[in-house]
Amino acid sequence: MIxxxxxxxRLILELCLLAWALVVLVPxxxxxxxxxxxxxxxxxxxxxxxxEWKWDxxxxxxxxxxxxxxxxxxxxxxxxxxxxxxLSAALASFSxxxxxxxFTNFIYYLFVLGLxxxxxxxxxIKLMMSxxxxxxxxxxxxxxxAVLLPFSxxxxxxxxxxxxxxxxxxxxxxGCGPIRMFAIVILPLLKPVMxxxxxxxxxxxxxxFMGPFYLLSDSSKWTVTVxxxxxxxxFGTHWNLVFADILIVITPVLVxxxxxxxxxVEGMTAGAVKG
Amino acid sequence: xxxxARYPLYFIVPAFLLYAVxxxxxxxxxFWYSFTDWSSxxxxxxxxxxxxxxxxxxxxxxxxxxxxxLIYAVAVTIAVNAVGLTLALMLxxxxxxxxxxxxxxxxxxxxASIIVGYIFMAILNPDYGILNKTLRGIGLDALAxxxxxxxxxxxxxxxxxxxxxxxxxxxxxxxxxxxxxPRDLIEQAQVDGARxxxxxxxxxxxLLAPAFTVxxxxxxxxxxxxxxxxxxxxxxxxGYATEVINTFVYRNFAKGMxxxxxxxxxxxxxxxxxxxxxxxxxxxxxxxxx
Numbered sequence: 424m425i426x427x428x429x430x431x432x433r434l435i436l437e438l439c440l441l442a443w444a445l446v447v448l449v450p451x452x453x454x455x456x457x458x459x460x461x462x463x464x465x466x467x468x469x470x471x472x473x474x475e476w477k478w479d480x481x482x483x484x485x486x487x488x489x490x491x492x493x494x495x496x497x498x499x500x501x502x503x504x505x506x507x508x509x510l511s512a513a514l515a516s517f518s519x520x521x522x523x524x525x526f527t528n529f530i531y532y533l534f535v536l537g538l539x540x541x542x543x544x545x546x547x548i549k550l551m552m553s554x555x556x557x558x559x560x561x562x563x564x565x566x567x568x569a570v571l572l573p574f575s576x577x578x579x580x581x582x583x584x585x586x587x588x589x590x591x592x593x594x595x596x597x598g599c600g601p602i603r604m605f606a607i608v609i610l611p612l613l614k615p616v617m618x619x620x621x622x623x624x625x626x627x628x629x630x631x632f633m634g635p636f637y638l639l640s641d642s643s644k645w646t647v648t649v650x651x652x653x654x655x656x657x658f659g660t661h662w663n664l665v666f667a668d669i670l671i672v673i674t675p676v677l678v679x680x681x682x683x684x685x686x687x688v689e690g691m692t693a694g695a696v697k698g
Numbered sequence: 699x700x701x702x703a704r705y706p707l708y709f710i711v712p713a714f715l716l717y718a719v720x721x722x723x724x725x726x727x728x729f730w731y732s733f734t735d736w737s738s739x740x741x742x743x744x745x746x747x748x749x750x751x752x753x754x755x756x757x758x759x760x761x762x763x764x765x766x767x768l769i770y771a772v773a774v775t776i777a778v779n780a781v782g783l784t785l786a787l788m789l790x791x792x793x794x795x796x797x798x799x800x801x802x803x804x805x806x807x808x809x810a811s812i813i814v815g816y817i818f819m820a821i822l823n824p825d826y827g828i829l830n831k832t833l834r835g836i837g838l839d840a841l842a843x844x845x846x847x848x849x850x851x852x853x854x855x856x857x858x859x860x861x862x863x864x865x866x867x868x869x870x871x872x873x874x875x876x877x878x879x880p881r882d883l884i885e886q887a888q889v890d891g892a893r894x895x896x897x898x899x900x901x902x903x904x905l906l907a908p909a910f911t912v913x914x915x916x917x918x919x920x921x922x923x924x925x926x927x928x929x930x931x932x933x934x935x936x937g938y939a940t941e942v943i944n945t946f947v948y949r950n951f952a953k954g955m956x957x958x959x960x961x962x963x964x965x966x967x968x969x970x971x972x973x974x975x976x977x978x979x980x981x982x983x984x985x986x987x988x
Contacts, residue, residue, distance in 0.1 A: 434771075436788055436791060436793060437699070437793060437794060439784075439788060440785075440788055440793060440795070440799050442788070443785060443799075443803065444798075444799055444802050447802055447803060447806060447862070447866075448802060448805075449804060449828065450817050450818075450821060450828075453817075453820065453821070453828060454817065456818075463763040466826065466829060467826045468820050468821075468823060468826045468827055468831075469826075469921070470828065484761075506869055507716075511712040511713035511716065512713055513715065514709040514710070514712065515709060515710040515712070515713035515714065516917075517705065517709060518705045518706065518709035518710050519710060521704070521705040522702065522705050522707075527707075527710070530710060530714060533722070534717065537717065537721055539919055539970060539971065539974045540725060540967055540970065540971065541722070541963065541966055541967055541970060542962075543727070543728040543960070543963065543967075544724075545728070545731070545947075545951055545956055545959055545960050545963065546723075546724040546725075546727040546728045546731055546960065547720065547724040549727075550719075550720070550723060550724055550727070554719075565716060565719075565720055566720055566826060568716050568720075569716045569717050569719070569720035569721040570720075570721060572713055572716065572717050572721075573717075573721075576713065591704070595704065601704065601705065601706050601709070605709070622924065626808060628911045629810070630808075630809070630810035630811070631810075632810065632811065632812045632925075632926050632951050633925055633926070637951075648810045648812055650815070651810075651812065651813060652812060652930075653815070655816060662820065665816065669813055669816060669817070672810075672813065673809055673810075673813060676808055676809065676810075677805070677808075680804075680805065680808050681801075684801060684804075687808065688870055691868050692867065692874070693873055
């Protein structure tokens, strides 16, 4: 009797999990099959295989969708932001955590505030114009660095608490100045958490829409998410092309996710778990 | 004195300079612009006192936007946490395909919101979308609605979309909270004859308090800032049925009324700050009590 109930509960559990897995995965399957159909067939969003496989959909999208351009812009901006934000955050967190005084704590809390407060995009446009960095790559890199610094500082400061000061002491006895101590002793110890912060930064830049949507009026600098938006605005009724476009844009993210899964999950949830 | 020499303050300068110029300054400047008539129609920016805020609350749309944003945030927070916690509890049991499910459930979290919006535009299509096709297929024709164009269902469709996207995130945080609960504690309770529900209420739930705090805070803060999904799925419509603060800000920004749009986004900043601080106080207190 009791064993029966156990078996029944097991079955219900497995069925619930399977149901949610279908809810999550069927939409991706829908994109996949419909990206290969012709416009009429794709507009019916059927889950059957295409009656005729339209491989040209992808070449059309590559030509009209400015996807390569979008990829390069996203990669360039994400790459530069990654270097600028993670290094400056590591330097700042080191000084903030080790000094641990009223002034440095105040700066820390200013950073933490940035985790909560929404970004003021409209005033940022005006600021960028007066600094002559509006519609430029350096402008976007600086914007993203500023916006992603709070999380990076938060994460790194938390991690530095677990890095013992004895190593600092021995570095100083060996005659290291502050910069050498940071570069040779501390930075290598930060490696795991830097990986986490970097993946968070890359994913955030790659998936962000509001930033470039407000701040970039020059379409040649649009990142890949904005290019999806402008593509759908132009070809919204051609669902086969829209799905092909979406497929091309999410495939690298998914591949990246499957290979670096543990790190990415860590990157996106670390602040939450450790906070 | 001594420590500043070992750990120099100039280490903070690059990060703080970036943050001060591109984050703090625009935020503070936003407060100033919200009291001005800054727009695309005139070259000069002049101070007009509380005019923008008076207009926000007499035009009526902003009230709708605030109301919708709050409904959205409350519903999303409850639903994301309920689904996330349920998934985490299920995956914490020994199941056949545990790690496959864990991987699968997190996928929507790594996809850009704007793309999730387009995916659901297809799914929620009234004639051919897979949601209505499924409902008709199992004989629930009455439930197959015009999800995004009906004023009553539109906001709930958007909420459902967000739950699909974010439940996996909450799940991971609950799972890592569950991992910290010692197995013997639960086994002991099992030996003592405690049923699943009472084990959950008296052991699991209190020990999950920190995970609850984090999940509630993050979902509330993020969902108050919602933009992409609403923008793509309904654009705030039909009428203003799904207008949220950020779509209202964009609508006015696009019209060239920059000062007015900024005053609306200042309202969002205030709401987010007040909600976050009060929630943090309440949840922390609850954590200590438990």
